[in-house]
Amino acid sequence: MDIQVQNLHKSYQNQHVLKGINLSVKTGEIVGLLGPNGAGKSTLMKILTGFTTADEGEVHVIDKNINTDKLNIQKQLGYLPEQNPLYDEMYVREFLKFNANIFKINNQRIKEVIKLTQLTPEANKKIHQLSKGYKQRVGIAAALLHDPKILILDEPTTGLDPNQLVEIRALIKKISIDKTIILSTHIMQEVEAICNRVVIIKKGEIVKDQSLTDLQQSSNQQIIDVEFNTEIEISQLKDLNHLIDVKPQNKNHYYLVFDTIEDQRSQVFDYAAEHNLKILNMTAINQSLEDLFHELTS
Numbered sequence: 001m002d003i004q005v006q007n008l009h010k011s012y013q014n015q016h017v018l019k020g021i022n023l024s025v026k027t028g029e030i031v032g033l034l035g036p037n038g039a040g041k042s043t044l045m046k047i048l049t050g051f052t053t054a055d056e057g058e059v060h061v062i063d064k065n066i067n068t069d070k071l072n073i074q075k076q077l078g079y080l081p082e083q084n085p086l087y088d089e090m091y092v093r094e095f096l097k098f099n100a101n102i103f104k105i106n107n108q109r110i111k112e113v114i115k116l117t118q119l120t121p122e123a124n125k126k127i128h129q130l131s132k133g134y135k136q137r138v139g140i141a142a143a144l145l146h147d148p149k150i151l152i153l154d155e156p157t158t159g160l161d162p163n164q165l166v167e168i169r170a171l172i173k174k175i176s177i178d179k180t181i182i183l184s185t186h187i188m189q190e191v192e193a194i195c196n197r198v199v200i201i202k203k204g205e206i207v208k209d210q211s212l213t214d215l216q217q218s219s220n221q222q223i224i225d226v227e228f229n230t231e232i233e234i235s236q237l238k239d240l241n242h243l244i245d246v247k248p249q250n251k252n253h254y255y256l257v258f259d260t261i262e263d264q265r266s267q268v269f270d271y272a273a274e275h276n277l278k279i280l281n282m283t284a285i286n287q288s289l290e291d292l293f294h295e296l297t298s
């Protein structure tokens, strides 16, 4: 296990920000930490990276305790904080060299990282001359210099235009091949584009922790809200394709839940005709990952 968090609590003054977080991240996982503003994502990331301490609970990164082995952990961990801390007056290459000195990294590695993050055309510019997307690349490059096993990226795409967003997502995907990554975001599409696991955090608590595939399967549902002219036997509905649940609302009124987002109304219509039922009302409701996120966090 690369990251193991047990019963983590953190308060700022009298605000209880993290309320008993438990999280285990395996090698190679790309975890999307998703939550609305103020949910506690950055605080959790700062604790994982040793930039702040928890009040209660345990954090182990690559089997080392963050409280007693912070420096060794930081050698294997790259961190892009939410406020990407760049020195505007430095040249890109100069800034990366400055960071490389901390870990005694040679020039060859700096060149490799500049190439990997596609910074070559901008490497001789001052940081303040760069676009937001390129500044983000510099932050990611700095986090990658010492070739860490784990990357913690706090909102790496916030504030980027749609093209930069696509480029940074592609870059994260590319560097994720041999890394364990936790990235935070407010955007479900971001998680769908990059991650293989979703952890949703709300008011300092984890309200969902699932693989992306499982979550997509469970959320890609269609609910047919149907009212017949008479009460029916629920067992009669068993032949409907893709039907996974029936939720009676009242006597003649049912929610039929299908594990697909293909429109199922014609199937229900045919079923009604075959069984001499009349449909008084029918509406299809699709549930997406986005809906699920709203449901869980609002």
Ligand SMILES: Nc1ncnc2c1ncn2[C@@H]1O[C@H](COP(=O)(O)OP(=O)(O)OP(=O)(O)O)[C@@H](O)[C@H]1O
Pocket: 012, 013, 015, 017, 035, 036, 037, 038, 039, 040, 041, 042, 043, 044, 082, 186
């Ligand atoms: N240093 C601090 N001192 C006091 N309160 C803080 C501090 N850092 C964070 N908080 C508060 O803790 C709560 C959680 O903040 P945090 O930045 O962890 O949330 P977040 O999920 O990352 O939010 P966002 O998506 O807006 O960045 C917020 O209410 C915030 O105001």
